[in-house]
Amino acid sequence: MCKNALTEEKFRELDSYVDTLPEKHGMLISVLHRAQGIFGYLPKEVQLHVARSLNLTAAKVYGVVSFYSYFTEEPRGDHIINVCTGTACFVRGAEGILKELENHLGIKSGQTTPDGRFTIDALRCVGACGLAPVIMVDGKVYGRVKTGEVTGIVKEYAEV
Amino acid sequence: MSAYRMHLLVCGGTGCRASESKLLAENLQALVMTAGMGREVQVVITGCFGFCEKGPIVKVLPDNVFYVEVKPSDAEEIVSEHVLKGRPVDRLLYVEPEQKGKVSSHGEMPFYKKQLRIALRNCGFINPEDIEEYISVDGYQALGKVLTEMTPEALVTLMKKSGLRGRGGGGFPTGLKWEAAARNRADVKYIICNADEGDPGAFMDRSILEGDPHSVLESMAIAGYATGARFGYIYIRAEYPLAVHRLEIAIAQAQQMGLLGERIFGTGFSFDIAIKFGAGAFVCGEETALIHSIEGERGEPTNKPPFPAESGLWGKPTCVNNVETFANVPPIILKGAEWFASIGSEKSKGTKVFALAGKINNVGLVEVPMGIRLREIIFDIGGGIRDGKKFKSVQTGGPSGGCIPASALDTPMDYENLTCIGSMMGSGGMIVLDEDDCMVNVAKFYLEFTCDESCGKCTPCRVGNKRLHEALTRITEGKGTMADLDNLKELGAIIKDTALCGLGQTSPNPVLSTMKYFWDEYLAHVVDKKCPAGVCTALLSYYILPGKCIGCTACKRVCPASCISGEVKKVHEIDQARCIKCGACLKACKFGAISKK
Structure with missing residues (x-):
């Protein structure tokens, strides 16, 4: 889990980004984007740090973090599997794919x-x-997926 | 581009990239170089051709030959046969499904025949990462023209005359929006390009940004001149990495050439653009919510008035237009308002880009004149329904739109007509549904989306949609009552009347339109406890067809509830009382002896 560790080095990286901002007002979302890029997620410690460096309340920062689906407060896995549940995929069977994936990975x-x-x-x-x-x-797209192919796709990443 | 005798255009849109079009282009380039033809033949990675169904696409100019479903390994044959010997590769040509004939030329394909490309004019034609190519197709000429020949007032008048309306959903006249922002006296004003395309199944804005980013930059500068703004933001989803990448390149190139920045074209006009990232909230497509998000706040909408044209970003007059709207601006200025107004229907001028998807043969992006009938889009351009199934409905306008039945297929498509039949233009998503889709379930799908995405600020949307979703869930589980149906209608109407923003006010549309046109299906779920399309699991029953069952015992062995009985080589039977409707028997049977209804 070392990739998720909240090292001082990462906080320094974030600080140096904040220092380059010509104007801190209105930059909360941009800073959170950068912070998630550095830490991988936005735990309480990071949110508090952002609040202090932008001179905002913790409640304000949390309000924004929890509003947008792109921000996550939990550490993420080594491999991210995104299942598209847009309407086009939905009518072509995305629900079944998601269920199969959930069953397979538990x-x-x-x-x-x-x-x-x-x-x-x-x-x-x-x-x-x-x-x-x-x-x-992890950003690689698999198209026209059939439920039977799901385990095979996961397996490609199991050892990597 | 004239120095080369041949161009190989390879689609570099997200869809084709997912099918390895980048590797394909690299292979083509390497083979062209090996053949010593690097100075004669140019490989260009372009934006989306629109024909995503058959990607990756390669188009050869000047021959106008159109290859479909090209794999990286096909590069060798294209170079050795077509490029070197001038013989098109027959097996990669598009086969027209109805006549089964091969179509070699782009213009002859039914998919393209009825299209008229204004917003998508450069997508699939130029290299979006090279400003010179944009300039070679009259790029930045419109900006030059307005800065040197027109007053801001004349420009606003021209836009009003053209009849261009907002392509993001609302359909508000663009000229009036610009006029309102121009009229407000303020030291600072802003132009915002709304590229927060959140409607699932719509991807036209992304394709324009990926395929022709400069046209958006140019139009933003034009809008800046018209309204008196000196700065613009592009608000884009962080989920669109390729579009962001190409925009960043385009902005840097335009700044370097002096087409953005101080004193553009040596005039007194200065304009610059920055990118702002969204963070995944559907409601941020609403302009007041979007503005709050750019300010770094929660993306919650606020009441209008005041309109952004009076008090928008940081309290300054702000003009928000969508990507596709902007893409229409340069041709209007170069070809004139009369030209644009001559296309389309009485109140909706020009063209509209639709993203065709779902159960249709030709999934892709199409741009057609307003007023075209739905039937032409779905059957002529879209090639009809997949796998020979029957058309049931088309959903337009995403979560804010409705489902249109077969009886309305001859409706001319424009803003008013779509609203009139209970749907809306929205951003132009068009999802085709066939006989296997359950309309109640589709309505539930959209409500789930709305519940997920409701910002929670106003009660009708936050609580009302939840209640709608609960009622729909009960109905699809076979627990619905007639009272549920009455409540759906009443509550839907109340939400429409009382929600704060456009998202909330239109959120009951999927339910109300399906109830209007597919009432029978709702009744079947509630009264007969049946799902006619065979989708809602709780309402299904599995039966063994005695004529087809050979008694192989395959179904009996996989049944997790052990509710199938029967001896070897004798017809089996399912105990309906114990069946958990998992469908395992249906998958296991190799003889088609199990049916669900």
Whole structure:
């Protein structure tokens, strides 16, 4: 789990980004984007740090973090499996794909496996509707996925 | 581009990239170089061609040959046969499904024949990462023209005359929006490009940004000139990495050439653009919510008035337009308002881009004149329904839109007509549904989306939609009552009347429109406890067809509830009382002896 550690080095990286901002007012979302890029997620400690460096209340920061689906307060797995649940994928069987994936990994959408290997996320439309149903593992798109192919795709990443 | 004798255009849109079009382009480039033709033949990675169903697409110019479903390994044959010997590769040509004939030329394909490309004019034609290519197709000429030949007032008048309306959903006249922002006296004003395309199943804005980013930058500067703004933001989803990447390149190139920045074209006009990232909230497509998000706040909408044109970003007059709207602006300025107004229907001018998806043969992006009939889009351009199934409905406008039945297929598509039949234009998503789709379940799907995405600020949307979703869940589980149906209608009407923003006010549309046109299906779920499309699991029953069952015992062995009885080589039977409707028997049977109804 060392990749999720909240090292001082990471906080320094974030600080140096905040220092480059010509104007701190209105930059909360941009700073959170950067923070999630550095830490991988936004735990309480990071949120508090952001609040102090932008001179905002912790409640304000938490309010924004919890509002947007892109921000996560939980550490994520080594591999992120995104299942597109946009309408085009939905009518071509995305629900079945998601269920199969959840059964196979023993977690629900939005959760991470206990060994920290995989996170499943349902996402709204990657825009590859011609390939529906679509799943995306670490950014690589798999199109026209059939339920029977799910375990095979996960296996490609199991040892990596 | 004239120095080359041949161009190989490879689609670099997200859909085709997912099918390895980047590797394909690299292979083509390497082979062209090996053949010593690097100076004669140019490989260009372009934006989306729109024909996503058959990607990756390669188009060869000047021959106008159109290859579909090209794999990286096909590069060799294209170069050795077509490029070197001038013989098109027959097996990669598009086969027209109805006539089964091969179509080699782009213009002859039914998919493209009825299209008229204004907003998508450069997508699939130029390299979006090279400003010179944009300039070679009259890019930045419109900006030059307005800065040197027109007053801001004349520009606003021109836009009003063209009849262009907002392509993001609302359909508000663009000229009036610009006029309102221009009229407000303020030291600072802003232009915002709304690229927060959140409607699932719509991807036109992303395709424009990926395929022709400069047209958006140019139009934003034009809007800045018209309204007196000196700065613009592009608010884009962080989930669109390729579009962001190409925008960043485009902005840097435009700044370097002096087409953005101080004193553009040597005039007194200065304009610059920055990118702001969204963080995944559907409601941020609403302009007041979007503005709050740019300010770094929760993306919650506020009451209008005041409109952004009076008090928007940081309290300054702000003009928010959508990507597709902007993409229409340069051609209007170069070809004139009369030209644009001559296209389309009486109140909706120009063209609209639709993202065709779902159970249709030709999934992709199409741009058609307003006023075209739905039937033409779905059957002529879209190639009809997949697998020979029957058309049931088309959903337009995403979570804010409705489901249109077969009886309304001849409705001319424009803003008013779509609203009139209970749907809306929205951003132009068009999901085709066939006989296997349950309309109650589709309505539930959209409500689930709305519940997820409701910002929670106003009660009708936050609580009302939850109640709608609960009622729909009961109905799909076979627990619905007639009172549920009455409540759906009443509550739906109340939410429409009382919700704070456009998202809330339109959120009951999927339920209300399906109830209006597919009332029978609701009744079947509530009264007969049946799902006619065979989708809602709780309402299904599995039966063994005696004529087809050979008694192989395959179903009996996989049944987790052990509710199938029967001896070897004798017809089996399912105990309905104990069946958990998991469908395992249906999957296991190799003889088609199990039916569900």
